[in-house]
Amino acid sequence: MSVAEGNQPAGRGNSTDSLRRHNLAVVLELVHHAGGISRSQLTRATGLNRSTVAALVGELVERRLVLEVDSDVRAQVGRPSPIVKPGPLAVVIAINPEIDAVTIAVVGLGGEVIKRIRYATDHEPTAREAVNICAAVIDGMRAELEAGHRVVGVGLAVPGLVRSLDGVVRLAPHLGWVDEPVAAMLAAATGYPVVAGNDARLGTLAESTFGAGRDLSDFIYLNGGASGIGGGVIAGGSTLAGAAGYAGEFGHTLVNSAGVVCHCGGVGCLETEVRRAPLLELVGLTDADSDELESALLASSSAVVLTEVHRQLDFLAVALRNAINTLNPQTILLGGFLGSLYAVAPAHLNALVAHQPLRASREGVTIGRAALGANLLMIGAAELAFASVLTDPATF
Template identity: 50%
Template structure:
């Protein structure tokens, strides 16, 4: 008698579907032969799984490019990037909203500059208005399955409530619930730096790396995270990775956390924007402005910030011994502005020669980084159990 729980065979099938769709999502188009090799399944099993994913609307096949070899080439299997998520990133100077498809494909990104700190209500209203203005893109989607939010603060991952986002002046705010009500879709939220780290590990500069330190710099400050042995460092309460509150200038600029001279107060986007005469800028706009207006004062400030960042990174190398450090947001722009300075500082500051062995990379996903990370919140359930979505 069927009791509503999956049988052993159904459970194995669900796991196998998950394995194939997750590979397509993370690695891009793969041939059936690739899937057979990567999954360890036989060809008929892979064929059946690909066919089922096709029936569910989650994958499709195309003819492979012509190859000069004997035999019929295997068709390419693609995750359906028209299965989409709405991503939302509130910050002190803007709310950015995107449409992201399976495979990390960003179909559209809109940055709405805010004149003042956006409240949760304003964040929801802005997101709703931007989504309504994206009807052309959304009409081309097979289905939008949820909303993911990347928040510069401490977030309860269970219910998506924001415990504290000091730069936004949010405390105990039910963000995910408010977004769900406003946009009419299931919604989840998490810390922006953790999501950025996840996105770079899946699609960017940290693919294949097991020991990584990630730092993201935005108008809100500097957030971070560490992956140790392939496992994200979470902490007892889930809030590990506040690397922006490492003190780099004892007795320096007061920080909202109550200390002085924290990394995020001494290395800040605001200091750069002030020298450029700008009120706000995303990282592309910042990079253009710094390239075109590289005054002696700007170069001096960039060098100062890079030297302090190098001091913090040397500490992180000594603590975590990462193989890779990934820098997102304005930190990546700084790194590119004066090539080599950061590497020299970290190499000189880390013990035992560890600093010369670590690879310091700019985040590969650029301005799409946090949108791609937020979308992973939405896609995680679908990837875990593709059949649960029903036919899309």
């Protein structure tokens, strides 16, 4: 990454100040994505000279967005370069409403999940109920937050179609939400700015930034949660969003023409055949996150459990065949309970995907696990809310 020097004349239409702000954003994004990077590495990555990088880091330290620590001199030859790490001041509140719980987390720069609370519900929460739960939990954390942090905003990961322009949830079928202005409702209830997006697309963003997809230019991410299955696509290094931000609804891929009616009105959708609920029931759980469900599935020796896992993987393979033939990815990354299914019988799914798609399309395609576990959607929602600071750190 190369940017213009902050102490050189600005290009046409730019001021020295706008160039400085741009360079601040470049440096902060590098630190944020790396979690820790030496000043000498920043100099090489940006193409700026050492004094300019030192000045930019100094300003970010002053704004408490980053901090500098001494490097491990034992691992270096020559003069050690200070390590620049994300600072602890700026945080985002990340939220994920589901049919059986609302999860609220505090996330710092660098994708660090500082605190996570899962508030279980005994029914699908309405939009107003979800907002009230979030507002109450946030109020309970407010003193703690204000003592050591500054909240940038709220990021909301919704299992449904979210209009990116204003955060209106056009349709979250499992929750029963239709045209709900959830972002505006939550902003009014908490006093923080709120941005919202589809949960699986935000999971894709998190994996591409901090997880298993960070070095991949073309991959598909599929997430399985209590509210169904969604996904996202990174194509040529960029997120495939669609005209209104609704791309990636892999859960509504047709996999069984003789199947049952889905919440969306279609028949035989992937998420009618591949579901978390029967897996929980078979291992004797009523409420669990993806990590807990996976542990229970792996610990089970029941033939009935394995049969159900194979059945669901058979239908997942049909959806993956369609995705591979259409999008030609390098890798398929599975998150949520889909990753748990794959962990139980990886060879079963690998064999299906090795033969079902077109030969040319499937060559070289690998299947992998999302790396961020139960924190994935929290990190993705936070990334959405951190965008304003990462784009212009001078506003913080």
